[in-house]
Amino acid sequence: MRFSDLLDAVRSQPLELSIPAEWAQGRASFGGLVAALQYEAMRAKVPADRPVRSLAITFVGPVEPDVPVSFEVDVLREGKAVSQVLGRAMQKGQVVTLVQGSFGASRPSEVAVTAEPAPEMKHWDDCQELPYIKGVTPEFMRHLAMRWSVGGLPFTGNTSREMGGWVRLRGDVKEEAVSESHILALVDAWPPALLPHLKKPAMGSTLTWTLEFVQPLLELSTLDWCKYLVDIEHAADGYGHAAAKLWSADGQLIAMSRQTVTIFA
Numbered sequence: 001m002r003f004s005d006l007l008d009a010v011r012s013q014p015l016e017l018s019i020p021a022e023w024a025q026g027r028a029s030f031g032g033l034v035a036a037l038q039y040e041a042m043r044a045k046v047p048a049d050r051p052v053r054s055l056a057i058t059f060v061g062p063v064e065p066d067v068p069v070s071f072e073v074d075v076l077r078e079g080k081a082v083s084q085v086l087g088r089a090m091q092k093g094q095v096v097t098l099v100q101g102s103f104g105a106s107r108p109s110e111v112a113v114t115a116e117p118a119p120e121m122k123h124w125d126d127c128q129e130l131p132y133i134k135g136v137t138p139e140f141m142r143h144l145a146m147r148w149s150v151g152g153l154p155f156t157g158n159t160s161r162e163m164g165g166w167v168r169l170r171g172d173v174k175e176e177a178v179s180e181s182h183i184l185a186l187v188d189a190w191p192p193a194l195l196p197h198l199k200k201p202a203m204g205s206t207l208t209w210t211l212e213f214v215q216p217l218l219e220l221s222t223l224d225w226c227k228y229l230v231d232i233e234h235a236a237d238g239y240g241h242a243a244a245k246l247w248s249a250d251g252q253l254i255a256m257s258r259q260t261v262t263i264f265a
Contacts, residue, residue, distance in 0.1 A: 163196060
């Protein structure tokens with residue numbers, strides 16, 4: 001199933017579906033997809049004039065592929081301009097993902113600070129792509145393309161603090177406008193920034209993730225390349241803390257990300 005097909009499925013009633021194994025990430029489903037599906041369920045409960053400003057995501061446990069998962073939503077508060085919403089992905093009676101979202105309407109303000117310039121990177125045609133190899137790379141990578149420009153590939157012993165390059169959907173992609181759901185997938189497609197430091201394969205996963213969106217969203221297509229860069233701020237005792245940004249190809253800021261990751265090595 002294409003990314004767009006899964007989004008359409010969760011927008012229908014009831015809010016329950018099974019994520020196909022082709023979207024797996026090890027023994028779990030791809031976290032960026034799970035977050036996107038939960039976001040879609042939350043988006044439906046909020047007035048359209050209140051775009052999402054921030055999502056705080058906790059991956060409580062793995063979402064098993066090919067097992068029904070439901071997406072529950074509680075609107076915690078609706079103020080004059082801001083809605084606070086809590087989403088829970090449930091599987092086998094257990095919470096597997098929690099998402100707290102803040103949705104806020106625009107308001108007049110005297111404060112306006114432009115984003116810092118995007119980093120320079122080689123053109124995507126000149127960058128190395130991490131290919132999808134069945135049985136070697138995560139299954140979900142058949143749907144997402146990443147091309148490295150900064151730092152190293154996973155498990156190459158590259159100790160750079162930074163990692164990044166270009167990312168977009170690939171395969172049989174339905175061309176449509178990029179939404180917040182697509183941004184969740186594009187940002188989370190990248191492996192934990194600590195993995196290139198290792199010289200042999202090991203497990204790594206996201207524990208908590210905060211993603212902040214620049215609104216209004218840019219008018220981008222799902223076929224467009226986006227630029228990504230992550231910086232490791234600290235890592236020790238099996239945990240790493242990293243901050244990242246996503247830009248359009250012409251350098252306009254799209255989203256800001258922070259993750260706490262676990263590394264089993």
